[in-house]
Amino acid sequence: MEPTNHFGIALRGWRERVSPQDGGPETGAVRRIPGLRREELARLAGLSVDYVVRLEQGRARHPSGQVVAALARALRLDPSERDHLFRCARLAPPATGNVSRQVPxxxxxxxxxxxxxxxxxxxxxxxxxxxxxxxxxxxxxxxxxxxxxxxxxxxxxxxxxxxxxxxxxxxxxxxxxxxxxxxxxxxxxxxxxxxxxxxxxxxxxxxxxxxxxxxxxxxxxxxxxxxxxxxxxxxxxxxxxxxxxxxxxxxxxxxxxxxxxxxxxxxxxxxxxxxxxxxxxxxxxxxxxxxxxxxxxxxxxxxxxxxxxx
The missing domain is CATH 3.30.450.180 (Beta-Lactamase)
Incomplete structure (x- = not known):
């Protein structure tokens, strides 16, 4: 049985969630789909469109930490979402800074x-x-x-x-x-x-x-x-x-x-x-x-x- 493509599911869901205006001035035209297009995400993350497609479809399953970090920045993920994306790629989340003593x-x-x-x-x-x-x-x-x-x-x-x-x-x-x-x-x-x-x-x-x-x-x-x-x-x-x-x-x-x-x-x-x-x-x-x-x-x-x- 083919394993669930958790990385691709998360990537597509977050891509469709991002406001098109976050993709830059070229994304301001009339749109038929919500969020960013794959080519827009690829441009923001510095990746090829083909690679983004393969990640979403599960045909590429082992992105590097550098790729995951670039996608997290392009998608404006918060720390917990970023860490989830790393885990979906079977990578350890990036180390954080000082231990926080702030209590929400x-x-x-x-x-x-x-x-x-x-x-x-x-x-x-x-x-x-x-x-x-x-x-x-x-x-x-x-x-x-x-x-x-x-x-x-x-x-x-x-x-x-x-x-x-x-x-x-x-x-x-x-x-x-x-x-x-x-x-x-x-x-x-x-x-x-x-x-x-x-x-x-x-x-x-x-x-x-x-x-x-x-x-x-x-x-x-x-x-x-x-x-x-x-x-x-x-x-x-x-x-x-x-x-x-x-x-x-x-x-x-x-x-x-x-x-x-x-x-x-x-x-x-x-x-x-x-x-x-x-x-x-x-x-x-x-x-x-x-x-x-x-x-x-x-x-x-x-x-x-x-x-x-x-």
Whole structure:
């Protein structure tokens, strides 16, 4: 069975979507078809018309990265569409620049709607950039964690020996898989981010610093494992309600490489009741206010204001 021509389907769909005016002054005549003609796309991308035809029809299936990039520019694709076109060509999407710590409004809204559950947002390098009130109530205020540059990786691989010497968060949060597995998973995820952002000097310097100064990190970094962080099960040793068993889920916000981390408890369990108790301690959000909110600390509590400055 002939494989689906995903590249050609995407190429034709996006070609027909582009406004003819984007093709230059020669495309202003009366037209019988929407979007750009093949010859117009070929001219914009610097390709032959025959090659564009063969790509759309699936007779040419292995375009180079240079060709895909030229087509993406001609079609004015956004980053997610450009990456999709590269994947359709069975090529890795181009590496991006620095790790972004910008949190779109829709992600802020998502975290606000998850207000009943401990939820935080991390950049792709595991810098915490925001959290809600339930996160502070359950895991403690991240501003008290003592993480260098608010990095979970730095917090997990602190100098001075093993993990048992100091809790990662405000109080102990223990993985059921064990410290070693938790550390390996985090380093494997960081390696994926480092490969996707090879030109991020800050990230490269951070990794090199840990390699030189933390033997545990250096050993895990050298094993080459690369995978994105998945879920986990944790025990939170909470100072008010005692131990809480929680499921941790890591979601990637669409169109970003932000990690949305949330904790939930098993329904109708003692752990859920403990979360309910903590929820009652959270300061409720005012219904309205005529007084402008003070500028929050970067990466601050998402429940404190409608518009958070990141």
């Amino acid at each position: 409004a829709r992600v802020q809204q998502l975290v606000s709607r998850l207000g009943d559950f401990p939820t935080a947002v991390f950049a792709a390098d595991w810098t915490i950039v925001g959290w809600n009130g339930m996160w502070s109530a359950t895991i403690g205020d991240p501003r008290t964690y003592g993480w260098d540059e608010r990095s979970l990786v730095a917090g997990m691989f602190r100098p001075g020996g093993g993990r048992a010497r100091q809790p990662i968060a405000a109080w102990p949060v223990l993985s059921w898989a064990g410290d070693e597995a938790e550390e390996e998973n985090l380093v494997a995820d960081l390696r994926v981010t480092a490969a996707a952002h090879p030109h991020d000097g800050r990230l490269a310097a951070f990794v090199e610093h840990l390699r030189r100064n933390n033997s545990r990190f250096a050993r895990l970094w050298s094993n080459g494992t690369a995978r994105t962080q998945g879920g986990d099960r944790k025990t939170v040793e909470h100072p008010l309600v005692g131990d809480i068993a929680l499921d941790l889920d890591v979601l990637t916000a669409a169109g970003t490489d932000l990690r949305v981390v949330t904790y939930t408890a098993e329904a109708d369990s003692a752990d859920e009741q403990k979360l309910n108790t903590l929820r009652a301690t959270c300061r409720p959000r005012p219904a309205s206010s005529d007084t402008p909110a003070a500028e929050p600390d970067p990466g601050g509590d998402l429940g404190d204001a409608e518009a958070v400055r990141w």
